Amino acid sequence: MATAASFLNPLLALLSLLLICLFPSTLASSPCNGPCNSYDDCEGKLTCTNGRCTDDPDIGTHICTGAGSPSKDDGCNPTGSMMCNGVNYPTYTCSPPMSSSTDAILTVNNFSRGGDGGGPSECDGSYHDNTEQVVALSTGWFDHRRLCFQMIRITTDDGKSTTAKVVDECDSRNGCDPEHAGQQPCRNNIVDGSAAVWNALGLNTDDGEVHVTWSMA
Known part of the structure; x- marks a missing residue:
């Protein structure tokens, strides 16, 4: 049984990764301070920093902080x-x-x-x-x-x-x-x-x- 479990775990991890890659549209875009794993997870011109969607300093947005x-x-x-x-x-x-x-x-x-x-x-x-x-x-x-x-x-x-x-x-x-x-x-x-x-x-x-x-x- 231990051998079977060791064999199945990598397959399940690979299947999860394939599902994420094949169906990215099911992931919701996060607003200011929302959770994220990458830039694509954030709304508009926000960027992902430390797992949260924030203003992008390279673009100079002021949506989450500062004016507005x-x-x-x-x-x-x-x-x-x-x-x-x-x-x-x-x-x-x-x-x-x-x-x-x-x-x-x-x-x-x-x-x-x-x-x-x-x-x-x-x-x-x-x-x-x-x-x-x-x-x-x-x-x-x-x-x-x-x-x-x-x-x-x-x-x-x-x-x-x-x-x-x-x-x-x-x-x-x-x-x-x-x-x-x-x-x-x-x-x-x-x-x-x-x-x-x-x-x-x-x-x-x-x-x-x-x-x-x-x-x-």
């Missing part, structure tokens, strides 16, 4: 958590305080029918074409539809700016269901913009996330 990241002293702490695709995400009912230049992370969203935005926009119950400059705001900033149809100004770190209309909530409380296109809850500092917003700012949507500031237009 959720802060422990901004008065907005997680109110719970949600397990989504094997990763535990914090949930929020608040966002960092708004100002004349509010730090945020700009993400990209497809607001059209069948897009990655899931259901229709919260403000008008409609879908929006990718040529429209529209955004969704994290739950705290959306504030129970208070900013519906308001125009905001979004400014990049190099000074380019544009305006966009608030049409939806980037839900920081719920996710991982058909209504949210299977996506995890939003972080509490997200401005989720259409491709038209990214184009107006001269940004590449393939980057996925960039630091911006925003204010009421």
Whole structure:
């Protein structure tokens, strides 16, 4: 029996390795401070350092630390958590305080029918074409539809700016269901913009996330 076990153990290890190589898509991408084994395990432009997804110093991202990241002293702490695709995400009912230049992370969203935005926009119950400059705001900033149809100004770190209309909530409380296109809850500092917003700012949507500031237009 000992000989058989010694023979089987290497085979089982090899089989596990083959499964990981053949089916990498089953592994969920981790957000800031999420678990990782390699760069490919992390969302967007994050890198894997000491088993956790963090900002990549070679690229100069400021998603997890520094400007635009959720802060422990901004008065907005997680109110719970949600397990989504094997990763535990914090949930929020608040966002960092708004100002004349509010730090945020700009993400990209497809607001059209069948897009990655899931259901229709919260403000008008409609879908929006990718040529429209529209955004969704994290739950705290959306504030129970208070900013519906308001125009905001979004400014990049190099000074380019544009305006966009608030049409939806980037839900920081719920996710991982058909209504949210299977996506995890939003972080509490997200401005989720259409491709038209990214184009107006001269940004590449393939980057996925960039630091911006925003204010009421």
